[in-house]
Amino acid sequence: DTEVTQTPKHLVMGMTNKKSLKCEQHMGHRAMYWYKQKAKKPPELMFVYSYEKLSINESVPSRFSPECPNSSLLNLHLHALQPEDSALYLCASSQDRRQALVGGELFFGEGSRLTVL
């Protein structure tokens, strides 16, 4: 079983809806990530949080709004999405550079499969 838990597993929303994806880990990791994965494509990095602060935003549209309320939780708030935003959204965590000097492996959740109608 994965140690990174994502909810919901499936989400269908209209273009005017507001919804949120949630991610939780209890491994003491201080770096958390959102990736987006389209069918038959590799994951693409969206955001990175380090010690609850946003450290990387890969020019993601503002209709995606990340939030890291504490070291264990990571949310992705969704508003006014487009059908092309339909994808698998993967959360991951790792040790941060300040926790470990070596490059840490990312632990991924099972993902939230989003469909925008």
Added chain:
Amino acid sequence: AQKVTQAQTEISVVEKEDVTLDCVYETRDTTYYLFWYKQPPSGELVFLIRRNSFDEQNEISGRYSWNFQKSTSSFNFTITASQVVDSAVYFCALSESVPTGANSKLTFGKGITLSVRP
């Protein structure tokens, strides 16, 4: 810029065959990390191995083995005596050194879909 090339897109083998998944990378960093991840139909990405740029020792873990060669910038993955449960998409990835904050910004290859037939 960093780049990971997985030239094979789909591989189909019969159970018990050996199969090698190729990965070639490009980076200007002298310190970097290479990874292999497995993505079964359930969707999660399962970590298989990490190798740092200073450690060229090959590694074997059960039926899995990895061959890292800096001279050819390759990090190939071999599954011996493949099983149906090995059917998945396999991603090779390269981590970019980030000066501050989180230390694992991964660049993924396009992935290889492996199908193992009974």
